[in-house]
Amino acid sequence: MADRATREALGATLIELVDEGRDDIVVLDADLAKATTTVKFKTAHPEKFFDFGIAEQNMMGTAAGLAAGGKTPFASSFAVFAAGRAYDQVRNSVCYPNLGVKIAATHAGVTVGPDGGSHQMVEDIALMRVLPNMQVLVPSDFTAACAAVRIAASAPGPFYVRLGRPAVPALHETGFEFELGRAYVLRKGSDVTLAACGIMVSRALQAAELLAAEGISAEVIDVMLRHHGQPRAAGGGAPGGRGYQCRGDRRDVAQAAG
Amino acid sequence: MTQPDLAHLAHLSQAMRRDIVEMIHAAGSGHPGGSLSAVEILATLYGSVMRHDPADPRLPDRDRFVLSKGHAAPVLYAALAETGYFPREELLTLRKLGSRLQGHPDMRKLPGIEVSTGSLGQGLALANGMALALRLDGTVEPTVFCLLGDGELQEGSVWEAAMASAHYGLDNLVAIVDLNGLQIDGPTCEVMDLGNVPEKFAAFGWTVMTCDGHAVAELHDALTRAKAHVGGPIVIVARTMKGRGVSFMENLCDWHGKAPNADECARALVELAE
Numbered sequence: 289m290a291d292r293a294t295r296e297a298l299g300a301t302l303i304e305l306v307d308e309g310r311d312d313i314v315v316l317d318a319d320l321a322k323a324t325t326t327v328k329f330k331t332a333h334p335e336k337f338f339d340f341g342i343a344e345q346n347m348m349g350t351a352a353g354l355a356a357g358g359k360t361p362f363a364s365s366f367a368v369f370a371a372g373r374a375y376d377q378v379r380n381s382v383c384y385p386n387l388g389v390k391i392a393a394t395h396a397g398v399t400v401g402p403d404g405g406s407h408q409m410v411e412d413i414a415l416m417r418v419l420p421n422m423q424v425l426v427p428s429d430f431t432a433a434c435a436a437v438r439i440a441a442s443a444p445g446p447f448y449v450r451l452g453r454p455a456v457p458a459l460h461e462t463g464f465e466f467e468l469g470r471a472y473v474l475r476k477g478s479d480v481t482l483a484a485c486g487i488m489v490s491r492a493l494q495a496a497e498l499l500a501a502e503g504i505s506a507e508v509i510d511v512m513l514r515h516h517g518q519p520r521a522a523g524g525g526a527p528g529g530r531g532y533q534c535r536g537d538r539r540d541v542a543q544a545a546g
Numbered sequence: 547m548t549q550p551d552l553a554h555l556a557h558l559s560q561a562m563r564r565d566i567v568e569m570i571h572a573a574g575s576g577h578p579g580g581s582l583s584a585v586e587i588l589a590t591l592y593g594s595v596m597r598h599d600p601a602d603p604r605l606p607d608r609d610r611f612v613l614s615k616g617h618a619a620p621v622l623y624a625a626l627a628e629t630g631y632f633p634r635e636e637l638l639t640l641r642k643l644g645s646r647l648q649g650h651p652d653m654r655k656l657p658g659i660e661v662s663t664g665s666l667g668q669g670l671a672l673a674n675g676m677a678l679a680l681r682l683d684g685t686v687e688p689t690v691f692c693l694l695g696d697g698e699l700q701e702g703s704v705w706e707a708a709m710a711s712a713h714y715g716l717d718n719l720v721a722i723v724d725l726n727g728l729q730i731d732g733p734t735c736e737v738m739d740l741g742n743v744p745e746k747f748a749a750f751g752w753t754v755m756t757c758d759g760h761a762v763a764e765l766h767d768a769l770t771r772a773k774a775h776v777g778g779p780i781v782i783v784a785r786t787m788k789g790r791g792v793s794f795m796e797n798l799c800d801w802h803g804k805a806p807n808a809d810e811c812a813r814a815l816v817e818l819a820e
Contacts (some may be wrong), residue, residue, distance in 0.1 A: 314682065340710055345667075345671070346703055346709075349672055349703065350672070350674045351670070353671060353677075355659065356653070356661050356676055357676045379665075380662070380668060381648050381672060383664070385661065437797075448716060488715040
């Protein structure tokens with residue numbers, strides 16, 4: 289399968305959902321619709337698309353009002369603006385009242401690349417996952433990103449779906465069905481476990497290859513669906529192994545697991 | 547236009563003032579000044595202009611109210627209690643642990659609260675979203691009323707929202723500004739001058755009305771006409787007085803966020819007696 293950007297899943301999946309009968313879905317953007325790919329949705333369903341211009345706080349507050357009015361709004365912008373500029377709206381107008389606003393944040397972490405440090409939102413996962421009621425999804429490939437958008441659209445309450453700018457390798461079978469709160473073992477191993485999310489999953493798989501060359505058996509777990517509490521990994525956790533956590537923004541050595 | 551029962555609205559206003567003073571005294575903290583300045587606005591809305599049903603707070607075609615200046619929660623709680631949403635006795639639980647009457651309105655706790663507010667500058671965006679949702683549903687009758695403080699207009703997000711209300715032509719939205727001229731640190735013109743508020747809204751594409759925010763007849767006329775307005779958003783800039791109705795609180799910044807003690811509460815209730 290060809291490499292694809294996770295952000296490409298956004299506009300395409302939202303169109304599918306409305307075409308499947310999800311009349312409650314509306315899409316909001318803040319002058320970045322071409323980059324976030326919501327412009328595709330605008331073209332397909334212009335009556336359900338609202339651009340708020342360069343005013344992310346207002347977009348997020350309006351999304352909360354739409355959710356209070358029974359809609360399922362997807363509010364999209366770059367991660368730096370969605371989680372940063374509009375943080376107080378996300379905190380007080382979305383999460384505190386537990387309204388079903390689905391934040392689709394693209395160009396997250398270092399994936400925004402040459403735009404530089406001003407736009408490289410590396411703290412968004414930390415900011416979003418501590419908010420009450422918020423669930424954070426960090427898909428690792430296009431297929432997982434499509435699933436993340438569908439999960440956010442179907443499950444109640446606020447979601448933060450973290451999407452990237454560049455094309456990334458396909459790691460999951462097309463059509464693979466994901467479950468909220470579940471982590472997935474992509475490579476079995478017995479000496480060490482590498483748990484990663486987002487763009488770092490493919491890196492973790494590369495690292496496992498390098499480790500294998502040195503005689504170390506590394507298990508790799510995709511914890512793309514982060515939410516409150518620990519994700520459950522099907523059959524995961526190398527017995528007696530040490531855990532390493534890889535994330536798009538930094539790399540932590542987790543405490544010894546087991 | 548049906549004629550309002552002005553005597554009833556005046557009576558309701560006075561009862562709400564007593565509620566505000568009593569509940570903030572019982573709580574030991576809260577915001578009397580900006581609650582008292584908005585009494586007639588809420589009394590006219592809940593007592594006459596708004597379609598709502600205390601027995602069915604989620605009535606589909608109800609008018610919606612957003613208290614963007616969420617710290618004035620006592621005036622909203624007073625309006626809800628006096629119109630039958632919950633027993634008046636519950637007002638005395640304001641700000642207490644476990645109470646449905648949180649320091650700022652919580653939609654998940656108290657029926658009748660449409661959206662949670664408190665962080666200033668967010669209510670108009672919420673109201674825009676509610677108005678858009680009603681329009682998407684093809685529901686033309688309900689109006690979304692949004693009460694803003696004047697100090698709150700210093701928040702930039704208010705003007706982001708004001709731009710969007712006009713851009714999307716939201717004529718099922720009525721904003722009301724409680725223009726009492728004072729904020730915590732002093733007069734608004736000294737802390738951060740708002741300039742000409744009606745002209746600012748007009749420049750943002752709104753239809754603008756002004757009225758005396760304590761005259762229920764004027765308010766009723768303005769709110770009724772604003773509700774019927776078509777073609778875009780409309781704002782009523784209501785001139786008010788902070789602390790209105792309690793002589794020693796009137797027009798004083800110090801009463802923005804201070805609870806009356808037992809003696810002050812008793813004196814206020816004498817002034818506010820039937």
